[in-house]
Amino acid sequence: MDGESPVLRQLLERRPSETIRPGLTAIRRLLARLGDPHRHLAVIHVAGTNGKGSVIAFLEAMLRAAGIPVARFTSPHLHRFNERIRLDGRAIDDRELDPLLLETLAADPDAETTFFELTTAAAFLHVARQARFRNGSGIVLLETGLGGRLDATNVVTPLLSIVTAIGLDHCDYLGPSLERIAFEKAGILKRGIPAVVDTAGRATTRVVAGIARRRGVPLAIGGRDFRRRIFADGLGRAGWWRLEDRDGAVMLPRPALAGRHQVANAALAVAGLRCLRREGILGVSDAAIRSGVGSACWPGRLERFPGSPPVWLDGAHNPDGARVLRRFLRSPESAGGGGPTVLLFSVLDNKDGQTMVRLLAPLADAVVVVPMGGPRGRSASELLGLWPDDGRVVACDDTGQALERARAMAGAEGRVVVTGSLLLVGEARSLLC
Numbered sequence: 001m002d003g004e005s006p007v008l009r010q011l012l013e014r015r016p017s018e019t020i021r022p023g024l025t026a027i028r029r030l031l032a033r034l035g036d037p038h039r040h041l042a043v044i045h046v047a048g049t050n051g052k053g054s055v056i057a058f059l060e061a062m063l064r065a066a067g068i069p070v071a072r073f074t075s076p077h078l079h080r081f082n083e084r085i086r087l088d089g090r091a092i093d094d095r096e097l098d099p100l101l102l103e104t105l106a107a108d109p110d111a112e113t114t115f116f117e118l119t120t121a122a123a124f125l126h127v128a129r130q131a132r133f134r135n136g137s138g139i140v141l142l143e144t145g146l147g148g149r150l151d152a153t154n155v156v157t158p159l160l161s162i163v164t165a166i167g168l169d170h171c172d173y174l175g176p177s178l179e180r181i182a183f184e185k186a187g188i189l190k191r192g193i194p195a196v197v198d199t200a201g202r203a204t205t206r207v208v209a210g211i212a213r214r215r216g217v218p219l220a221i222g223g224r225d226f227r228r229r230i231f232a233d234g235l236g237r238a239g240w241w242r243l244e245d246r247d248g249a250v251m252l253p254r255p256a257l258a259g260r261h262q263v264a265n266a267a268l269a270v271a272g273l274r275c276l277r278r279e280g281i282l283g284v285s286d287a288a289i290r291s292g293v294g295s296a297c298w299p300g301r302l303e304r305f306p307g308s309p310p311v312w313l314d315g316a317h318n319p320d321g322a323r324v325l326r327r328f329l330r331s332p333e334s335a336g337g338g339g340p341t342v343l344l345f346s347v348l349d350n351k352d353g354q355t356m357v358r359l360l361a362p363l364a365d366a367v368v369v370v371p372m373g374g375p376r377g378r379s380a381s382e383l384l385g386l387w388p389d390d391g392r393v394v395a396c397d398d399t400g401q402a403l404e405r406a407r408a409m410a411g412a413e414g415r416v417v418v419t420g421s422l423l424l425v426g427e428a429r430s431l432l433c
Contacts, residue, residue: 007098008081011105015115018376022150027117031155033107034121037128041071042136043156044272047148047185048164050320051265054257054298055164056141058269061256062292064089066284069138071130073123073153075116075145078300078426085123087130100126116145117152139282149187159281160272161188161195161217164265166204167320168352182207191215194279196272198222198264218275220245222264226271230263243270247278250286253294258302259328266293300425302328305432308412309339311403313429315422317347319355325419329363339414340365344406344428346372346383347420353378356420357386366409367393370402372423399427 004012031038044059046052053074063070069088077083082091092100104122113121127133127140142158144151166182175181182204189195189208195217197208205221212219220226226245241263242249252270255262270289276282302325305311312334316325328334329341343364347353361367369383378386380395387393396402406416418428 004081005094005098007101011101011115011118014111015113015118017115019114020116020146021114022147024150024152024155026112026114027121027152028155030104030108030113030117030121031124034104034125037121038124038156040128040134040136041124041140041156042133042138043140043142043158044160044162045142045144045153045156045158045188046162046164047144047151047188048162049167049181049185049318050324051164051261051268052143054262054265054296054301055162055269056143057257057296057298058255058266058292059141059273060089060292061296062269062273062284062289063139065291065295066288068282068284069130069132071127071133071138071140073120073127073140074143076422078422079430081119084119085126087127087133092126096126097122114152120145120152144185144188147181147184147187149184151188154188157190158188158193160276161190161193162268162272163188163195163197163208164268165198165320167318178204179207183211186211189215189217189219191217194218194220194275196220196222196226196268196275198268220271220275222267222271226267228263228267230260243267243274245271245274247274250274250289252290256294256296257298258304258333259324260331260333261324261327266296269293300422300429303429309337309342309407309410309414309416311407311416311418311428311432313425313432314417314419315425316356316419317351317421319352319359322356322359322419325417326359326363329417334415337413337415339411340409342366342368342406342410342414342416344368344370344402344416344418344424345420346370346424347378347386348373348376348423349378349382350376353383353386353420360419361388365392365414366406368396368402368406368409369393370396370399370424372399372421372427377421377423399424400431403428403431 072086085092100122132138186208230241255266273284300315303313316322
């Protein structure tokens with residue numbers, strides 16, 4: 001990790017970030033040694049396959065518009081690890097992070113925890129030490145790392161649980177079917193704690209609803225307990241839209257994040273905050289909700305950099321993400337000047353690259369592939385092998401060279417779309433900023 005602090009680099013050498021060991025025993029033991037900081041925090045816990053980051057971005061913007069302190073722990077990051085731990089919009093700096101990591105490491109002398117478990121504990125410790133968050137004064141937005149039931153973040157008892165769209169990803173850890181993955185994601189539901197879900201499928205909804213029923217979870221399901229209606233603008237984009245729930249209807253502006261699918265993510269966030277308001281847990285006005293929907297920011301997710309050609313960055317790294325990107329690229333909202341569409345593409349070897357390519361290939365006039373991710377990444381020859389051998393795919397050795405090649409191939413009237421890997425999106429974004 002270039003640009004990371006010496007302590008973080010040292011930690012990564014000892015405990016590679018790729019190491020995954022599902023289970024809560026080690027993280028609970030570590031947190032107990034640190035004084036159980038997570039027990040002092042008011043948390044909204046978010047799980048799902050796609051859309052977690054967008055939902056958290058909407059929640060953060062709405063809460064901050066209401067004047068409520070907000071901490072956020074998300075993963076992965078685009079540029080630097082520090083982005084994962086944010087307080088009131090500011091990423092933790094190295095002067096805060098390094099002693100925090102050293103303290104957390106000292107509490108785990110036998111190296112029982114993984115990188116993700118240790119950094120999760122460090123995030124809890126950091127936030128709990130801030131007066132504005134301790135004992136529920138502020139809200140912590142917490143994203144699961146992988147799954148839910150056995151994820152290191154699942155030690156919390158939240159104010160609210162949210163489950164976003166569920167798809168096939170991380171099947172080697174979570175199971176081979178949507179139903180099994182839904183079971184793992186729904187593992188964040190806690191007895192008596194309200195939850196909102198939009199699982200976008202009858203089978204997965206049945207699984208989540210069954211778990212909620214057995215645990216006595218007050219559950220609101222998208223399409224049943226809250227509904228959204230979009231009023232498209234003249235370009236076919238999502239314009240003003242309406243959310244209806246038990247408290248009536250609220251009119252909301254077009255989401256600040258691009259793509260019609262963001263209405264579904266915004267609806268989850270809105271429904272969740274209105275649920276907390278209805279229960280008397282947290283008061284966020286509809287005015288603050290409207291402000292947050294219209295101002296949320298989530299870099300690297302259908303993010304447009306203007307120019308000739310414009311460059312779109314999208315962190316789609318699984319087939320469901322690729323489907324969303326495909327719909328967006330076919331919509332008027334993404335239209336360029338009528339020139340060619342050039343994809344800049346990479347994908348890690350634990351992802352279903354073949355399905356992603358099948359979905360995106362019909363939209364690409366040309367493709368530039370670039371290896372990413374070290375031992376987890378595919379080589380240039382492996383990336384080339386995913387695409388049809390029809391003369392429109394070339395390989396480059398590094399992201400800077402690949403981006404320049406893609407822009408040249410697109411020309412002033414075309415567009416470049418960087419996708420397939422968050423690592424690639426992060427590197428390209430660093431070059432564009």
